[in-house]
Amino acid sequence: MVQIKDYVALKKDELKKRILLLPKKPTLKIIQVNDDYASNSYIKGKIKDLNEIGANPILEKLSPFTSQAELLKIIDETNKDKNVNGFIVQLPLPKQIDENVVKCAIDPKKDLDGFNPLTKFKSATPKGILTYLKDQGYDFKGKNGLIIGRSNIVGKPMAKYLLDEDMTVTVAHSKTPLDNLKLFVQNADLIIVAVGKPEFLNKTFTFKKTAFVIDVGINRDKDNHLVGDCEKDLPVSYQSPVPGGVGLLTRLALLINLVEGCEKYGL
Ligand code: NAD
Numbered sequence: 001m002v003q004i005k006d007y008v009a010l011k012k013d014e015l016k017k018r019i020l021l022l023p024k025k026p027t028l029k030i031i032q033v034n035d036d037y038a039s040n041s042y043i044k045g046k047i048k049d050l051n052e053i054g055a056n057p058i059l060e061k062l063s064p065f066t067s068q069a070e071l072l073k074i075i076d077e078t079n080k081d082k083n084v085n086g087f088i089v090q091l092p093l094p095k096q097i098d099e100n101v102v103k104c105a106i107d108p109k110k111d112l113d114g115f116n117p118l119t120k121f122k123s124a125t126p127k128g129i130l131t132y133l134k135d136q137g138y139d140f141k142g143k144n145g146l147i148i149g150r151s152n153i154v155g156k157p158m159a160k161y162l163l164d165e166d167m168t169v170t171v172a173h174s175k176t177p178l179d180n181l182k183l184f185v186q187n188a189d190l191i192i193v194a195v196g197k198p199e200f201l202n203k204t205f206t207f208k209k210t211a212f213v214i215d216v217g218i219n220r221d222k223d224n225h226l227v228g229d230c231e232k233d234l235p236v237s238y239q240s241p242v243p244g245g246v247g248l249l250t251r252l253a254l255l256i257n258l259v260e261g262c263e264k265y266g267l
Contacts, residue, residue, distance in 0.1 A: 002136065003244075004245050004248050007135065008251075011135075012049070012053050015053045015255055015259050018263070022259075025054065025055060025056045026055045026262045027055070027085050028057055028088070029087040030047075030090055031074060031087060032062065033066050033071060033089070033090070033094060034092060034094060036092070039090050039091075046254060049254075050258075053259075060074065064094045066094070067096060068101065068102075071089075071102060072101070072105050075102065076105070084110070085110070085258065086111070086261050086262075087110055088254070089102055089106065102115075103115040103116055110261070113257075114257070121260075122157070123154075124257070125154050125216060125253070126154060126157045128249030128250045128251075129192065129246060130161050130165075131249070131253065132249050133190075133212075140167045141166045141167070142166060144188050144190070145169045145189070145190045146170045146172065146185065146187075146188035146191045147169065147192045148172045148173075148191065148195055148200070150173040155194055156171075159171050182205055185206070186205070186206045187208070190211070191212070192214045195229045196218075196219060196229065197219065198227045198228070198229065199227075199229075200230070203231055203234065203235070207235055210236075212237060212239075213239040214245075215240050215242050216229065216246045218242065226242060228241075
């Protein structure tokens with residue numbers, strides 16, 4: 001497997017070339033309605049990525065006291081704005097705003113985070129993982145996929161995408177008894193871990209030697225280092241690193257959605 005950071009660099013070069021073939025520089029708008037530290041840092045990363053591939057980022061930062069009606073009005077204007085090819089509403093939203101209402105208000109053709117139930121785009125984290133594995137020639141057909149975690153942004157969409165690749169898919173979650181989980185892990189060819197607990201998947205589990213493990217988790221250990229959900233060096237064929245793993249693939253997927261959106265829908 002090509003290391004994720006090298007793969008992402010190659011894909012960014014490819015996107016840069018595809019952008020040069022578009023009639024105009026694509027514009028992605030980020031609407032932010034919070035001022036939390038993590039969101040500010042994610043947005044900084046997204047803006048850097050967009051500049052790197054020659055796209056045009058716009059950040060519309062609203063007060064955390066913005067009402068739902070005000071945000072919906074801005075979304076409606078952005079849906080209609082011909083100068084914006086696609087946009088995202090950065091989560092989390094303040095408590096006066098219903099996330100589901102917002103998700104449904106985004107034009108499915110401009111919904112680059114894949115939030116709207118009618119979206120034309122795949123959700124960023126699972127799309128990033130899927131694209132990476134596909135580009136590395138991973139053969140999904142008939143294999144056992146295990147997803148640990150059932151969130152709306154990772155576990156559930158990932159399950160659908162793996163089913164669409166003809167895998168046999170199991171989704172484990174907080175109510176899955178540990179003994180069952182151990183059996184699922186033992187039989188899994190591809191394990192996607194999105195739980196949010198350091199070393200959740202560890203060497204007390206038995207693995208297929210040929211298994212692939214994709215670690216989605218982003219946690220801080222007691223020394224404030226970034227760690228995933230998996231113990232290091234599991235006895236498997238491939239384990240994605242943290243940092244330098246799924247986080248980079250997620251950022252890449254947003255760029256791919258923007259360029260594909262412009263190419264497919266002439267945005
Ligand atoms: P979440 O935080 O919303 O929920 C955690 C999930 O883990 C739940 O579905 C729960 O059922 C499951 N879970 C909890 N305990 C379990 C147990 N004992 N056995 C099996 N399942 C159990 O999920 P999320 O938003 O997908 O986030 C999960 C992790 O992935 C977090 O660390 C988050 O920061 C990280 N994340 C990373 C990226 C990225 O780009 N790298 C993107 C999204 C999320």
